[in-house]
Amino acid sequence: MTGIAKTVAQVRELIAKARADGKSIGFVPTMGALHEGHLTLIRRARAECGHVVASIFVNPTQFAPGADFEKYPRDLSSDAAKAQAAGADLIFAPAVEEIYPPGDNTFVEVTGQLVDCLCGPHRPGHFRGVTTVCARLFNIVQADRAYFGEKDYQQLLVIKQMVRDLRFPLEIVPVPTVREPDGLAMSSRNAYLSPEERKAAAVLSRGLFAARDRFAAGERDAGALIAAAKRVIETEPQVKLQYLELRDAETLEELKRVDRRAVLALAAFVGQTRLIDNVIL
Numbered sequence: 001m002t003g004i005a006k007t008v009a010q011v012r013e014l015i016a017k018a019r020a021d022g023k024s025i026g027f028v029p030t031m032g033a034l035h036e037g038h039l040t041l042i043r044r045a046r047a048e049c050g051h052v053v054a055s056i057f058v059n060p061t062q063f064a065p066g067a068d069f070e071k072y073p074r075d076l077s078s079d080a081a082k083a084q085a086a087g088a089d090l091i092f093a094p095a096v097e098e099i100y101p102p103g104d105n106t107f108v109e110v111t112g113q114l115v116d117c118l119c120g121p122h123r124p125g126h127f128r129g130v131t132t133v134c135a136r137l138f139n140i141v142q143a144d145r146a147y148f149g150e151k152d153y154q155q156l157l158v159i160k161q162m163v164r165d166l167r168f169p170l171e172i173v174p175v176p177t178v179r180e181p182d183g184l185a186m187s188s189r190n191a192y193l194s195p196e197e198r199k200a201a202a203v204l205s206r207g208l209f210a211a212r213d214r215f216a217a218g219e220r221d222a223g224a225l226i227a228a229a230k231r232v233i234e235t236e237p238q239v240k241l242q243y244l245e246l247r248d249a250e251t252l253e254e255l256k257r258v259d260r261r262a263v264l265a266l267a268a269f270v271g272q273t274r275l276i277d278n279v280i281l
């Protein structure tokens with residue numbers, strides 16, 4: 001039976017027990033509204049770790065004022081059942097005050113190129129909120145390995161940088177993006193889409209895949225690869241690109257030619273809903 005711990009004290013005690021039993025700790029941080037993407041992370045942790053902790057915490061500090069923090073989908077009992085079925089041993093579902101005790105005054109912020117491009121300028125304070133909550137969760141859970149999806153590719157790099165810089169004794173394990181049958185990257189925010197928008201949203205991955213096909217056929221020019229993706233995406237009037245950029249897959253420096261591992265990343269509005277996706281070249 002998977003337990004649900006709501007306080008830092010409870011979760012620390014249960015994890016200490018697993019440690020005392022000689023188990024390695026795998027950690028999957030989520031904001032809930034669990035889908036196959038999250039469950040794939042949990043299954044991977046299950047396969048690689050003795051004790052799997054999944055957190056479900058809608059982190060207020062990574063939402064802009066007036067963004068979807070209030071209406072973000074929340075269903076703890078359904079999420080706990082799904083996480084358990086995927087192999088989680090322990091769910092950590094804290095109240096906001098457990099993670100942000102009243103009077104707290106500490107943030108963790110990665111600076112530089114990794115946060116100054118792609119989603120960074122469009123979501124001021126977002127990555128600072130992500131690194132702050134992850135630093136706090138990492139300190140609480142003290143896992144050996146933490147699992148992050150490549151769907152949020154920039155977030156993955158930012159977290160890796162933080163873990164390196166702050167010397168967390170923790171391995172960050174990237175997990176490939178899980179997609180719907182029509183290619184749309186799974187996301188809790190897909191639930192906001194109307195049926196028409198949901199259909200239109202598939203054009204995002206189709207565009208990225210078109211560029212990936214051009215790359216496989218030998219194209220290395222960034223402009224040509226971006227144009228190949230845009231040609232597909234711009235056929236859909238319900239989809240408005242915010243950015244579509246080709247960058248070095250480690251440093252996020254902009255690339256003119258793909259002469260090393262690269263990421264083609266986009267953000268787009270489908271109606272009112274902002275979605276992100278990427279492919280690695």
Ligand code: AMP
Pocket residue numbers: 029030031032036037038040041147148149150151152175176177178179185186187188
């Ligand atoms: P979230 O609940 O959206 O904060 O996501 C929690 C974790 O699940 C993050 O590491 C995400 O990158 C990962 N994740 C979300 N969607 C997917 C997906 N479609 N495929 C793989 N990982 C995902």
